[in-house]
Amino acid sequence: KAGVTQTPRYLIKTRGQQVTLSCSPISGHRSVSWYQQTPGQGLQFLFEYFSETQRNKGNFPGRFSGRQFSNSRSEMNVSTLELGDSALYLCASSLVGTSTDTQYFGPGTRLTVL
Amino acid sequence: AQSVAQPEDQVNVAEGNPLTVKCTYSVSGNPYLFWYVQYPNRGLQFLLKYITGDNLVKGSYGFEAEFNKSQTSFHLKKPSALVSDSALYFCAVRDFDSSASKIIFGSGTRLSIRP
Numbered sequence: 697k698a699g700v701t702q703t704p705r706y707l708i709k710t711r712g713q714q715v716t717l718s719c720s721p722i723s724g725h726r727s728v729s730w731y732q733q734t735p736g737q738g739l740q741f742l743f744e745y746f747s748e749t750q751r752n753k754g755n756f757p758g759r760f761s762g763r764q765f766s767n768s769r770s771e772m773n774v775s776t777l778e779l780g781d782s783a784l785y786l787c788a789s790s791l792v793g794t795s796t797d798t799q800y801f802g803p804g805t806r807l808t809v810l
Numbered sequence: 811a812q813s814v815a816q817p818e819d820q821v822n823v824a825e826g827n828p829l830t831v832k833c834t835y836s837v838s839g840n841p842y843l844f845w846y847v848q849y850p851n852r853g854l855q856f857l858l859k860y861i862t863g864d865n866l867v868k869g870s871y872g873f874e875a876e877f878n879k880s881q882t883s884f885h886l887k888k889p890s891a892l893v894s895d896s897a898l899y900f901c902a903v904r905d906f907d908s909s910a911s912k913i914i915f916g917s918g919t920r921l922s923i924r925p
Contacts, residue, residue, distance in 0.1 A: 738917050752912050754912070795904045796842055798856050799856075801846070801856075802853050803852055806851075
């Protein structure tokens with residue numbers, strides 16, 4: 697079974713631009729979560745989608761948004777990019793997203809904001 | 811609020827020796843605990859989890875972890891370290907809530923195995 701895939705793997709943008717990242721979960725998984733990883737803040741939860749609905753949200757500004765499609769694929773969007781948005785963005789999928797579910801992570805998208 | 815702490819930024823072990831990576835947690839209800847490993851330029855790989863049952867949990871690549879409720883700890887262990895175990899290790903916790911898929915991660919521990 698194929699793992700979680702994320703595209704693109706690397707992205708370079710300038711301040712003020714917007715960016716869209718894509719995540720395809722493991723087949724059969726309906727829950728998709730997004731995390732931001734930076735050296736200073738570590739791994740921080742962004743949001744989680746299940747059945748096309750945002751079910752949980754972390755403490756990030758409204759510039760960070762996402763959505764999930766009927767096939768469970770998810771996209772994350774960051775508008776008006778800031779230098780501090782440079783990070784590794786990780787997507788994780790699980791069957792239904794309960795507390796006991798294991799989340800499986802993709803390789804991440806490395807975003808650099810210049 | 812739930813939290814997890816990894817008190818050591820780095821652990822250095824000689825190949826063939828046992829290793830321990832420490833993790834302590836704080837939750838209001840029953841804890842669900844996870845260990846992940848991250849290799850350079852890669853995402854996180856699942857190692858093992860504790861939900862309920864035996865306090866000793868066995869996982870991938872020969873790793874195991876011991877759940878200790880009284881000490882609120884979930885230390886990762888391996889009897890004999892390999893150079894290929896060198897990586898960044900994350901402990902994570904979830905509180906009991908069927909709708910809460912949010913995981914709280916520790917700050918990570920870099921494990922370095924010297925030949």
